[in-house]
Amino acid sequence: MTDQTITAVPSADPAPRSRRAPNRHLTGWLMAAPLAVVLGLFLILPILTIVVVSFWGATEFSIYPAFQFDNYAFLLTSEVTWRVFGNTFKYAAITWVCTLLIGFTVAYYLAFHIRSLTWQVALFLLCTIPFLTSNIIRMISWIPFLGREGIANSALLSWGVIDAPLDWLLFSDFSVILAFVHLYTLFMVVPIFNTMMRIDRSLIEAATDAGASGWQTLWHVIVPLTKPGIMIGTIFVVTLVMGDFITVRFMSGSQSANVGRLISNDIGLLQYPSASATAVVLLITVLLVIGVLLRFVDIRKEL
Amino acid sequence: MERRPRSFYALTAFFALFLVFLYGPTVTIAILSFQGPQGGLTFPMRGTSLHWFRELFEQQAVGDIWGSFRRSLVLGLMVMVTTVIVSVMGGLAFRKRFAGSTLLFYLIVTSLVIPSILISLGVGLIFDQAGLPVHWAGSGYGAQLTWTLPFGLLIMFAVFNRFDRAYEEAARDLGASPWQTIRFVVLPIIAPSLIGVALSGFTLSYDEFARTLLTAGSYNTLPLEIFGMTTNVTTPVIFALGTLTTAFSLLVIAVFLAVALVMRRRRARQASDAGRGMV
Numbered sequence: 001m002t003d004q005t006i007t008a009v010p011s012a013d014p015a016p017r018s019r020r021a022p023n024r025h026l027t028g029w030l031m032a033a034p035l036a037v038v039l040g041l042f043l044i045l046p047i048l049t050i051v052v053v054s055f056w057g058a059t060e061f062s063i064y065p066a067f068q069f070d071n072y073a074f075l076l077t078s079e080v081t082w083r084v085f086g087n088t089f090k091y092a093a094i095t096w097v098c099t100l101l102i103g104f105t106v107a108y109y110l111a112f113h114i115r116s117l118t119w120q121v122a123l124f125l126l127c128t129i130p131f132l133t134s135n136i137i138r139m140i141s142w143i144p145f146l147g148r149e150g151i152a153n154s155a156l157l158s159w160g161v162i163d164a165p166l167d168w169l170l171f172s173d174f175s176v177i178l179a180f181v182h183l184y185t186l187f188m189v190v191p192i193f194n195t196m197m198r199i200d201r202s203l204i205e206a207a208t209d210a211g212a213s214g215w216q217t218l219w220h221v222i223v224p225l226t227k228p229g230i231m232i233g234t235i236f237v238v239t240l241v242m243g244d245f246i247t248v249r250f251m252s253g254s255q256s257a258n259v260g261r262l263i264s265n266d267i268g269l270l271q272y273p274s275a276s277a278t279a280v281v282l283l284i285t286v287l288l289v290i291g292v293l294l295r296f297v298d299i300r301k302e303l
Numbered sequence: 304m305e306r307r308p309r310s311f312y313a314l315t316a317f318f319a320l321f322l323v324f325l326y327g328p329t330v331t332i333a334i335l336s337f338q339g340p341q342g343g344l345t346f347p348m349r350g351t352s353l354h355w356f357r358e359l360f361e362q363q364a365v366g367d368i369w370g371s372f373r374r375s376l377v378l379g380l381m382v383m384v385t386t387v388i389v390s391v392m393g394g395l396a397f398r399k400r401f402a403g404s405t406l407l408f409y410l411i412v413t414s415l416v417i418p419s420i421l422i423s424l425g426v427g428l429i430f431d432q433a434g435l436p437v438h439w440a441g442s443g444y445g446a447q448l449t450w451t452l453p454f455g456l457l458i459m460f461a462v463f464n465r466f467d468r469a470y471e472e473a474a475r476d477l478g479a480s481p482w483q484t485i486r487f488v489v490l491p492i493i494a495p496s497l498i499g500v501a502l503s504g505f506t507l508s509y510d511e512f513a514r515t516l517l518t519a520g521s522y523n524t525l526p527l528e529i530f531g532m533t534t535n536v537t538t539p540v541i542f543a544l545g546t547l548t549t550a551f552s553l554l555v556i557a558v559f560l561a562v563a564l565v566m567r568r569r570r571a572r573q574a575s576d577a578g579r580g581m582v
Binding site: 024025027028029030031032033034035036038039041042043044045046047048050053102105106108109110113116120125126127129130133134135137138139141142143144145147149151154161185200235239242243244245246250253255260263264267272275276281282283286287290294299300 | 307308310311313314317318321322323325326327329330331332335344345346379388389392393395396397399400401402403404407408410411414415416417418419420421422424425426428429433445446448452456460502503506509510512514515517518526529530533539541542545548549552553555556560
């Protein structure tokens with residue numbers, strides 16, 4: 001990210017290199033132009049539209065331009081909103097703890113216990129492949145496991161662990177969080193594994209030589225050095241869970257709500273202004289969380 | 304080789320369980336999609352048959368599955384090509400700091416963390432207010448790019464952070480123009496990583512649901528069609544469809560991995576092109 005290459009060329013050199021280097025700001029923008037156009041049209045403009053529309057009014061059938069705070073007033077004074085936001089944070093927190101524990105353990109195993117690079121890559125790919133298949137199909141595939149007559153219930157019944165099928169396995173908070181962990185653990189594994197692979201192995205030898213036990217090395221050497229990866233994984237998992245609406249709707253059988261579902265319900269009722277107001281509050285919440293997390297890590301350095 | 308510590312075996316067991324957790328459900332629906340015609344959504348199997356796969360080919364039974372598959376395929380390819388080109392250009396641009404590059408970087412991060420439904424809602428509203436019809440190849444395509452581009456760029460940043468600038472300096476010292484340096488030195492070196500960018504671009508688009516929800520218009524993409532089925536189809540036909548789409552995804556991944564392997568082999572064989580007369 002520096003200008004090394006420009007300054008590295010001796011200025012006294014003959015043509016063609018002695019030609020004045022083109023303005024780096026101009027070349028930078030020319031190359032980044034397609035990216036800037038896409039983000040401008042499909043990221044910034046939509047956000048601005050949502051902000052504007054969040055002040056509009058709506059009838060049952062249409063929306064009309066206005067500048068009123070009704071949507072926000074209704075949203076922020078409604079008891080439902082606070083409960084749903086609380087629920088969203090609850091999902092995010094529990095999913096975060098589960099994915100972190102599983103993701104760290106898997107990454108640690110791959111990085112420090114698998115000794116050949118080929119095997120590391122192969123097992124890593126094995127973890128990655130499900131991420132490249134459809135999320136909706138992966139959600140659907142829990143039905144035969146968790147249903148009233150599903151595999152889990154029949155197994156528990158036949159082992160005599162329970163007397164009657166458990167109702168809370170499917171279409172409950174349990175199944176929602178299970179699906180989140182199933183879908184998103186990979187987002188923890190990848191960055192943590194990436195950071196762990198860059199830890200200098202001699203540091204661990206040094207710890208062992210200095211008499212540290214395995215746990216001490218893990219806790220005092222590996223965990224602190226893995227923090228950037230953990231932070232990046234956390235950003236992924238927290239934002240994916242907080243912005244989700246489809247997993248909660250599908251896995252709770254429409255019985256639980258999070259902010260995403262609040263928005264999608266309003267959209268279903270064509271109440272775009274109130275959907276927009278909720279969306280703005282959600283976006284601010286997510287960005288605040290990310291802002292806090294980014295204080296702990298410089299993403300650009302860690303890639 | 305030194306002896307494995309006891310923790311190795313515990314962690315191996317944990318890892319194996321993790322794989323069962325990851326793959327178990329998918330394998331289960333793959334088995335259940337071969338249910339007999341009388342079978343239901345869960346075990347026991349009532350005979351085995353291809354009944355539910357045959358159902359998929361009967362239009363009226365399941366809606367426009369094949370049309371939506373075709374659309375998802377075309378859209379995936381469009382998004383893939385765009386993602387590769389824009390990510391490479393963006394990656395090259397970000398190697399030097401330019402005015403506004405930090406702002407652009409934070410926009411990329413925003414694009415990655417913004418809840419998908421906001422993009423869907425925002426893009427839908429823009430088209431609605433402008434009186435334009437939403438279409439999967441227009442608004443849907445743009446909305447998906449906000450999800451695939453950040454991934455492509457993150458991969459490119461990682462690649463260029465590890466890129467040895469000495470190659471470029473050597474090319475320049477030999478008199479290569481900036482374009483020649485990129486075309487004959489930089490691009491061949493980063494080519495294998497582009498496979499990763501292309502693969503993630505295609506699969507993320509092929510599976511994307513939330514960002515296409517309000518931006519695809521009257522013709523559904525495959526994930527939208529599948530989600531529609533979950534609300535009104537209660538037979539294993541949905542497992543058959545899930546098995547087919549997953550098989551297709553696996554096929555795509557296998558093709559990309561094969562290409563990556565072939566490229567690595569060829570590179571190992573012709574490690575140097577010195578003396579081949581390349582300009």
